Amino acid sequence: MSAPLHIQGLGAGYRDRAILQGLDLAPLPAGQVVSLVGPNGAGKSTLLRAVAGLIPASGSARLGDVELNALSIGERARHVAYMPQTLPQDVALTVLETVIAALEASPLDGPPRGAAEAAMAVLERVGAAELAGRRLDRLSGGQRQIAALAQAMARQPRVLLLDEPTSALDLRHQLEVLTLARDYARERAAVVVMVLHDLQAAARASDHVVVLAQGRLRVEGPPAQAITPQVLADVWRVRARVEPCARGQLQVMVDAVL
Numbered sequence: 001m002s003a004p005l006h007i008q009g010l011g012a013g014y015r016d017r018a019i020l021q022g023l024d025l026a027p028l029p030a031g032q033v034v035s036l037v038g039p040n041g042a043g044k045s046t047l048l049r050a051v052a053g054l055i056p057a058s059g060s061a062r063l064g065d066v067e068l069n070a071l072s073i074g075e076r077a078r079h080v081a082y083m084p085q086t087l088p089q090d091v092a093l094t095v096l097e098t099v100i101a102a103l104e105a106s107p108l109d110g111p112p113r114g115a116a117e118a119a120m121a122v123l124e125r126v127g128a129a130e131l132a133g134r135r136l137d138r139l140s141g142g143q144r145q146i147a148a149l150a151q152a153m154a155r156q157p158r159v160l161l162l163d164e165p166t167s168a169l170d171l172r173h174q175l176e177v178l179t180l181a182r183d184y185a186r187e188r189a190a191v192v193v194m195v196l197h198d199l200q201a202a203a204r205a206s207d208h209v210v211v212l213a214q215g216r217l218r219v220e221g222p223p224a225q226a227i228t229p230q231v232l233a234d235v236w237r238v239r240a241r242v243e244p245c246a247r248g249q250l251q252v253m254v255d256a257v258l
């Protein structure tokens with residue numbers, strides 16, 4: 001079953017501090033990868049946390065006909081998985097155990113039979129089978145990030161939210177994770193939304209780009225429409241060139257800070 005994610009009039013923040021107010025996005029279609037970009041503090045993680053139900057939100061986040069804001073945490077977890085920017089450092093479980101725990105926490109059909117095999121299959125999928133027996137608190141930052149991705153993907157959510165999933169990864173692993181995100185969206189007819197700072201990676205990896213600044217939508221659309229010299233100047237305050245290169249991808253070259 002594939003359904004677009006609709007974000008309409010979404011508000012979210014912390015205590016008495018509103019960060020997002022009445023955010024409206026174009027429907028985010030199933031099977032697509034959406035990159036969420038913008039300066040530090042723009043509200044990108046806040047948006048992911050609000051869609052995941054980790055912080056209170058007003059307005060609407062709707063998956064097809066299902067209003068996510070009306071669901072209990074458990075029901076919401078059937079549909080949405082969130083990979084945070086950093087995993088806690090003090091978890092003394094093995095990577096395999098944490099992925100099994102993620103599978104069992106997913107209330108799809110209760111704890112799946114053969115959870116260990118299923119968890120191992122996810123680790124293989126993300127290219128981290130060799131980490132299975134390693135303790136999470138003894139991994140490098142990049143290995144921990146891949147383990148976090150495995151935990152999120154294990155739940156097979158229809159909405160996969162990835163907060164800077166490549167920030168600790170080497171070049172090859174960055175490309176692999178971006179490809180995985182795309183394959184996951186296509187194969188599962190899921191909506192994958194990921195926060196990225198690398199605009200060239202965002203252009204390469206996504207179907208749709210959402211630019212946020214100061215809690216507001218600045219522009220959204222296909223990469224070539226959302227990532228332009230004008231947007232880079234207005235939102236990031238840099239002078240840049242954006243040129244098409246091989247296979248329809250964009251090259252972003254920053255010449256100066258404005």
Ligand SMILES: Nc1ncnc2c1ncn2[C@@H]1O[C@H](COP(=O)(O)OP(=O)(O)OP(=O)(O)O)[C@@H](O)[C@H]1O
Pocket residue numbers: 014017019038039040041042043044045046047
């Ligand atoms: N737990 C919190 N309590 C209070 N304010 C917060 C909290 N988390 C974030 N904020 C504030 O909310 C605003 C948006 O933060 P958010 O983390 O959503 O930005 P971001 O776009 O993801 O930034 P970055 O690119 O730096 O990760 C910032 O001003 C930040 O200081």
